[in-house]
Amino acid sequence: MMRRIGIALVVAWALAAASAPVLAPYSADTRFAALLNAPPTVPHLSGARLTIQPWRLVSRLEQQYDRDSSREIALRWFAHGHLVESSDPAVPLTLLGTDSFGRDVFSRMLFGARTSLSLGLVSAIGAVVIGALAGGVAGYLGGPLDDVLMRTSDFVMVLPAMYVALALRSVMPLVLPASTVFVLLSAIFAIVGAPFIARGVRAIVRSERTLDYAVAAQALGASGPRILFRHLLPAAFGFIAIQLTLLVPGFIVAEATLSFVGLGFPNPIASWGTMLHDASANVRVFADFPWLLSPAAAMFLVVLGLNLALEGRRTGLESLR
Amino acid sequence: MTAYIVRRLAFALFLVVAVSSASLVLAEIAPGDASLARLGPTASRQAMERARERYGLNRPLAVQYGDWLLHVLRLDFGTSMLYDRPVSELIPERAANTAILAITALVFATFVGLPLGVVTGTRRGGLLTNAIRGGSIVLLSMPPLLTSLFLVFLAARTGWLPIGGMRSATTAGGGVLDVLQHLLVPAAAIGLPLAAMFERLQSQAIAETIAEPFVIATLARGVPRRRVIWRDALKASLRPVAAVYGLVVGTLLSGSFAVEVITAWPGIGRLMLDALSARDVYLVAGCAGVGSVFLACATLLSDVALAYVDPRVRE
Numbered sequence: 030m031m032r033r034i035g036i037a038l039v040v041a042w043a044l045a046a047a048s049a050p051v052l053a054p055y056s057a058d059t060r061f062a063a064l065l066n067a068p069p070t071v072p073h074l075s076g077a078r079l080t081i082q083p084w085r086l087v088s089r090l091e092q093q094y095d096r097d098s099s100r101e102i103a104l105r106w107f108a109h110g111h112l113v114e115s116s117d118p119a120v121p122l123t124l125l126g127t128d129s130f131g132r133d134v135f136s137r138m139l140f141g142a143r144t145s146l147s148l149g150l151v152s153a154i155g156a157v158v159i160g161a162l163a164g165g166v167a168g169y170l171g172g173p174l175d176d177v178l179m180r181t182s183d184f185v186m187v188l189p190a191m192y193v194a195l196a197l198r199s200v201m202p203l204v205l206p207a208s209t210v211f212v213l214l215s216a217i218f219a220i221v222g223a224p225f226i227a228r229g230v231r232a233i234v235r236s237e238r239t240l241d242y243a244v245a246a247q248a249l250g251a252s253g254p255r256i257l258f259r260h261l262l263p264a265a266f267g268f269i270a271i272q273l274t275l276l277v278p279g280f281i282v283a284e285a286t287l288s289f290v291g292l293g294f295p296n297p298i299a300s301w302g303t304m305l306h307d308a309s310a311n312v313r314v315f316a317d318f319p320w321l322l323s324p325a326a327a328m329f330l331v332v333l334g335l336n337l338a339l340e341g342r343r344t345g346l347e348s349l350r
Numbered sequence: 351m352t353a354y355i356v357r358r359l360a361f362a363l364f365l366v367v368a369v370s371s372a373s374l375v376l377a378e379i380a381p382g383d384a385s386l387a388r389l390g391p392t393a394s395r396q397a398m399e400r401a402r403e404r405y406g407l408n409r410p411l412a413v414q415y416g417d418w419l420l421h422v423l424r425l426d427f428g429t430s431m432l433y434d435r436p437v438s439e440l441i442p443e444r445a446a447n448t449a450i451l452a453i454t455a456l457v458f459a460t461f462v463g464l465p466l467g468v469v470t471g472t473r474r475g476g477l478l479t480n481a482i483r484g485g486s487i488v489l490l491s492m493p494p495l496l497t498s499l500f501l502v503f504l505a506a507r508t509g510w511l512p513i514g515g516m517r518s519a520t521t522a523g524g525g526v527l528d529v530l531q532h533l534l535v536p537a538a539a540i541g542l543p544l545a546a547m548f549e550r551l552q553s554q555a556i557a558e559t560i561a562e563p564f565v566i567a568t569l570a571r572g573v574p575r576r577r578v579i580w581r582d583a584l585k586a587s588l589r590p591v592a593a594v595y596g597l598v599v600g601t602l603l604s605g606s607f608a609v610e611v612i613t614a615w616p617g618i619g620r621l622m623l624d625a626l627s628a629r630d631v632y633l634v635a636g637c638a639g640v641g642s643v644f645l646a647c648a649t650l651l652s653d654v655a656l657a658y659v660d661p662r663v664r665e
Contacts, residue, residue: 186597187365187649191604192622192641196373196634199626200380282493286608289495290623305499309612315499316506325496333491340487 035337042331046142053136054114054122057299061121061131066092066318069126072104079104083120092318126320128307137299138324144300145281146331148215153276155219157269160226161262167227168234169257179231182224190221194283198292207298214287218280226272233265274339278332285328301328351657358653362646370639374418375411377631383407405431407631418635427639428632432625437636440621445640448610448617450529452602452644454537459544464591466545467552471587472560472579482549489546494605498539498612505535536613540605544598551590559587592659596652599645 045052061067063086070081080101084094105116115122125134167178185193197217205213237243238261246256281301287293288302289309296303301324308314308321315321383402402408406417418428427437466486470479492500505511511534559565560583568578607619614620618637625633 184365184368187600187645188369189600189603189607189641189645191607192638195607195623196376196626196638199623200376202381203627278491278493282495286495289608290611309499313506316503319503322499322503325499329491329496332493333488336487336491 031337031340035334035340038330038334039338042142042327042334043146045139046146049136049139049143051110052112053133053139054111054124055133055136057132057137057140058297059132059136061123061127061133063131064094064121064123064127065131066129066314066321067094067123067127067131068318069320070121070123072122072124075101081115081120081122083117125323126318128304128321129310129314129318130307134304134320134323137304138301138327141299141301141304141324142327144211144294144298145284145302145328148211148218148284148300149277149281151211152215152218152280153222153273155215156222156276157226157273159219160223160272161230161265161269163223164227164230165234165257165262165265168231169238169253169261171235175231178227182227185221185224186228190279191283191286193221194218194287195290195292198287203292204295207294210294214284214293218283222276222280225276226269229268229272230262230265233268234261237261237264271339274335278335281328281331285324301325354657355654358650362650365646365649366639366642369642369645370422370635371415371419373638374631374635375415377626377629377634378411378414380629383629383631401431405429418632427636430625430630430633430636432628432630432633437632440633441618441636441640444616444618444621445644447615448603448606448619449644450533451536451540451606451610451615451617452599454533455541455544455606456598456602458537458541459548462541463545463548464552467549468556468579468584470549471553471556472583483553486546486549489542490550492543493608494540494543495608495612497542498536498609501535501539502613511535532613532615536606536609536615539609539613540602543605544602547594548591551594552587555587555590556583559583562586589656589660592652592656595655596649599648599652603641603644 064084067084070084072079072081074080080103083097083100083102085097087093087095100120102115102117102120104113104122106113108114113122121127121133123133123135125138128134128137163178163182167175194214194217197220198214201213234257238256243256243260246260251259284293284300285302285305288300289306291306293302293306294300304324305322308318308324399408406414409417421428425438427441429435430437430440433440466482470482473479489497511531556579560579564586565578565583568582569575573582603619606615606617607623609615610617610619611623618640622634622637622641624630625637
C-alpha cells in the first residue's frame with residue numbers, strides 16, 4: 030500500500046515534469062511587473078464555470094494585495110497549447126502566487142521539476158555506470174587494482190559529499206551557460222555517488238564469480254569482459270536498481286543546496302534550488318510570502334515518494350548474507 | 351587491538367593531510383585568484399601584481415605547496431587574503447560553533463532516535479508504533495535543507511525564536527543563553543532527520559534481535575519482558591547503529607553546511623564557502639584541514655567503538 034502511494038507520487042511528478050509546457054500556464058521567465066510577490070489566485074465556482082478574481086495592490090511598500098471581488102475572470106481550457114489559462118491576459122492565473130520578480134511560481138515549479146528531476150536522474154545513472162564499472166572490474170580481477178579502487182572509494186565515502194561537490198563546483202568559473210552547469214553538476218555528483226555503487230557491486234561480483242555458472246562460462250572459453258558484463262553484472266541488477274533510487278533524492282537536494290548558495294544554475298533558469306535561492310534573499314521574504322517555499326514542498330513530495338517506493342527493501346545486498 | 355588502532359590512526363593522519371593538501375591545490379589551480387577576488391576586476395595590473403607578490407601567489411604551484419606544508423609543520427597556517435588575518439585566528443571560533451552544532455544534533459538524534467526505535471521494533475502494530483514510524487518516514491524525506499527552511503519559517507512567523515544574528519549587538523559577548531536560543535533551530539534541523547534514521551535502523555535491528563534464541567530463552571526463564579528488551583536485547587542490537595556512526599559524521603557535516611547557510615549559524619561551512627569563492631587558498635586549506643580533523647577523530651572513535659562492540663571487525 031505505502032509502496033503504491035510512493036510509486037504513484039514519483040510517477041505523477043515525472044509526468045508533470047515531462048508535460049510542463051502544457052500544464053504550466055506560463056513560461057518559466059514570463060514576468061508580471063504589476064504583481065510582485067502576489068498571493069495565489071484560487072479558482073472557484075461561479076455559476077457553472079471556474080473563475081478567478083484579480084488582485085488589487087493595496088500597499089506597494091509591503092506588497093500587500095486585496096481580492097477584487099467585483100470581477101470574475103473565467104478560465105479558458107485547452108487554448109494556445111496550455112491546459113488552462115486565464116481569459117484576461119491582464120489577470121494571470123497564478124495557482125501558487127508570484128515570486129519577487131513577478132513570475133508565476135506554479136509554472137516555474139513545473140519547469141524546475143524538469144531541471145531538478147532530470148539532473149538527479151542523469152547524475153544517478155552516471156554514478157551507476159562509473160560505480161558498476163569500477164566495482165565490477167575490481168571484483169572480477171582482484172589484486173592490486175582492486176585494492177587501489179576500493180581504498181579510493183572508501184576514502185571518498187568518508188568525506189562529506191556536500192563539501193566535495195562544493196569544492197569541485199566552486200573552483201570552476203562561476204558564470205557558465207545552463208547546459209554546461211548541467212553537465213558539470215551531473216559529472217560531479219556522479220563521481221561523489223559512484224563509490225557507494227562500486228562497493229556493493231564489487232562484493233556481489235566477488236561472491237558470484239566462484240559460482241558454478243561463472244566457472245562454466247569460463248570453461249567454455251568466454252572472455253573476461255563477456256563473463257563480467259553478460260553473466261556477473263546482471264546479478265547485481267537488484268542492488269543497482271535500489272541504489273539508483275536512493276541516489277536520486279540525494280542529488281536533487283545537492284543541486285538545491287548548490288543553487289541555494291549561488292553555485293548552481295544561472296538566474297533565469299528555473300530549478301527547485303534557484304527558486305529557493307530567490308525566495309530566501311532574506312528571511313522576511315518567505316515568512317511573509319509562504320507560497321515561495323512551494324519548491325521545498327515539491328522536493329519533499331518527490332523524496333517521500335522515492336522513500337515510500339523503497340519501503341521494506343533497503344539494501345539489495347541480502348543475497349550475500 | 352593495538353595494531354588495529356595504529357592502523358586506523360595512520361588512516362586518520364593520511365585523511366587530514368590529503369584533504370587539506372587537495373583543497374589547497376584545487377583552489378590554486380582554479381581560474382582567477384585571491385588578488386582578483388580582493389581587488390575586483392577594475393584593479394590595475396600593477397596593483398594585482400603587488401598583491402600576488404605579497405601573498406606569494408606568483409610562485410610555481412609546487413613551491414607554494416611545499417612552503418605551505420613547511421609552515422604548517424610549525425603550526426603556521428598562513429594568512430587569509432580575504433580577511434587579512436592569520437588563518438589560525440579565524441578558524442577556532444567557527445570550528446567550535448560547527449562542533450557545538452554537530453554534537454548537539456548527534457546527541458539529540460541518539461537519545462531520541464534509539465529509544466523510539468526500540469519501542470517501534472518491539473511492538474508490532476498499535477497506534478504508537480504507527481505514529482512514530484509515520485513521523486520517521488516523513489522526517490527521512492526532509493533533508494536538513496528542508497527542515498531548516500521550515501523551522502526558520504516557523505520561527506519567523508511565530509517570533510518564538512531568534513533567526514540568525516548570534517552574539518548580536520544587544521547581547522555583547524554572547525553568553526550561554528544566547529547560544530542555546532540560537533542553537534535550537536539549526537540543531538533540530540540536523541537532528542530530526544538523523545533521529546528518524548536512527549529510529550528506523552534501531553527498530554529493524556532490535557526486531558531481528560528479539561527473534562533470537564537467547565532472548566526467548568531469557569524470557570522463558572521468567573525475566574520480565576521490559577528488562578530483557580532494554581537490557582539484554584538492546585545491547586546486542588547496537589551494532590548497526592554503531593556501524594553507521596562513522597559515516598554519519600560525514601552526513602552531519604554535509605547537512606550542517608546547508609543549515610549553517612540558511613540559519614546564519616557562524617560555523618565553518620559559511621567560512622569555507624566565502625573562502626572558496628574568494629580563492630582564499632590558505633583559508634580553504636585551513637577549513638578543509640579542520641573539517642578533516644573532525645572527520646578523522648569521529649571515524650577513529652566509531653571504529654574503536656565498533657571494534658569494542660564487535661570483536662570480529664578487528665581483523
